[in-house]
Amino acid sequence: MSGFPAGTAPVKAEFLISIDPIAVPDDDAAEGSGGGGLTSRNGRDDPDTNDGGGRNKRKRNKEEKKARQGQNKNRRFGKVRDEQDICFKIAAGTLCEFGAECKYNHDLQNYLAAKPPDLWMPTVDELLSASSGSEETQNVPNSRPARCPIFEEFGECKYGFKCRYLSAHIQKALSEDGTESLSLVVDEAKKAHAAISAKEVNYVGADTQKLLRTKKYVFPVTDAYLRELQEADKREQEIEMERKHLKEAERERREAEDSTVVIAEPEQKQETVTEDKTDNLHTQIAADGLHPDVDTPDVSIRFAEKNRLDWRGKTYLAPLTTVGNLPFRRLCVSYGVDITCGEMGLATSFLSGSKEEWSLVRRHPSERTFGVQIAGNKANTLVPTAEVLAKECGSQGGIDFVDVNCGCPIDLVFKTGSGSALLDAPAKLGKALIGMNKALGSIPVTIKLRTGVKDGRNTAEKLMTRAVGGGGESGWGIGCITLHGRTRQQRYTKLADWEYIRQCVDAVRAGEADEDLPPVPIFGNGDCFSSHDYHSAVDQYHVDGVMIGRGALIKPWIFTEIKERREWDISSRERLEGVKKLAEFGLSHFGSDTSGINTTRRYLCEALSFQYRYVPIGLLEVLPARINDRAPRFRGRDELESLLASPNSADWVKISEMFLGPAPEAFVFVPKHKSNAYESQG
């Protein structure tokens, strides 16, 4: 490593272009710019929004709009549509019930004549053997049939004539009078198989969204629980009044007595009850109106009755706003990740029936253990959200856990009392979690924490001990705790505090009663970048597993490394296979029409804006690689490896063109890192 400035990746001399490290992207901006599931929805995240003619006007609630304006000023993604639009029914090869009255184009021949040439999905071998870049490889050679990833997966392509890989599923027939008719091909066998094995789940439709929007959705469990809380609050107020009266009476009694008389015992006891400063948590809980010993509502769904989370030794892909979308999670599954979690959604947006928010709960069937993450600030938003999730998705078996975000650092979320603000409001959190447990039935609730709000003031240990409780029954019925080893204030440039993570785990384990029930799994989180990091975290820091965020964004194959306990010197060709997969998964989710391709391209570039940071380990003098090491300028072992390491966003667009065809002029890509969302952050 000699000769390298501290914190620089030790690239072998023969690959070095310059020892100066390239600028480090701001991961704080990347996390914050999308925080709250707030800003990711300015592309077309929800494939169902595509109705072929923009019939659905997107309604966004005020909070989301404000967030987008405040947090994402610099990010614009050009809208791309076909030059001529066509009625989506006609595009799907069906009849339109509006007939001549329909305000959308029904002239298929005309539409097809104006449509840009088809694309094709080359294999990596075809791509690498082709002489030059994107445009040439994208023209369908007459000798080679086009491939449509959606048709291949589902046996039909619901984008029909709008599909940009149309030649893979169109057939022409000549009628007797010599006119040509066009129809869409369906592979019935594949279609039947896909209906069982390949369909995404957790569709929460327009009807439910409307009921939520119009406040007609019914919440029996929430209503009962909130009533219970109100009664508990009332009781607490009565107790408080009683205490005041006693105190007052005592004061009067003392005044009447000789001042030299020794203070009576009961008074001291009274003081310790009301001013016990040794236990901030309890004081806080009492202050928030829920005395832990007096008023904690009964946890009728006990941990023992919940679906048990046996997560020891598993890998967990962190919730990642914008970048942790369904196609990316699917890619990680293909590399072996065990547990996946959707991007954070706001409880208030779920409850206002936001289409974009509900699109975040979508799950691919390959996601073996899948959870939804929500952010909210109290029981009366978190509990009803849990209730809808349980009713609408739980019944489909679509959710394995619901995670409450207690770590989001961004101002917009923090200031509403959500995200990391909950770290300092354990009473509110406890009430919400207990209610969520009731609302979710057998689906476990998990929490994702940071170490604390302010640097030098870690509070997670106390919170975790309280959350887990003792006697074999968890205090708040928690299914799993993930602890990100940073405070809200701490930036990504400083390493996560794994020593403190160990301290928290040990404290929780020491407090747990020795019963038959398995201990609540505790996952550590922060800076995991290799198989070595994962396994040493489990061995040295006593966690049950590690949640991985940026490590997966930079090298999604990290999950294979961990499973196989090896550091994988992945080749550029193998990496390109991964990029192709992500493109195909994107098309399958967002659509293979012009608009879907645009959205896929945007998210592919988003992914590449992290993946370029990977320094191939075959180029390193010392292993394992470390996430915070800055890369010096280097050349790869082949042209493709150099291209994949390019920090230039124009090159990410170029890579996208290999599979998605030439980017339209309107397409502009601004990576999340450049959105400066943290400028306002303290």
Ligand SMILES: Cc1cc2nc3c(=O)[nH]c(=O)nc-3n(C[C@H](O)[C@H](O)[C@H](O)COP(=O)(O)O)c2cc1C
């Ligand atoms: C781009 C980005 C988006 C994130 N979005 C979320 C989110 O939606 N919910 C959440 O709890 N944490 C979010 N985080 C934090 C990560 O889940 C994780 O806790 C953090 O990155 C630390 O893990 P790492 O060092 O492995 O990246 C995000 C982080 C990044 C970089």
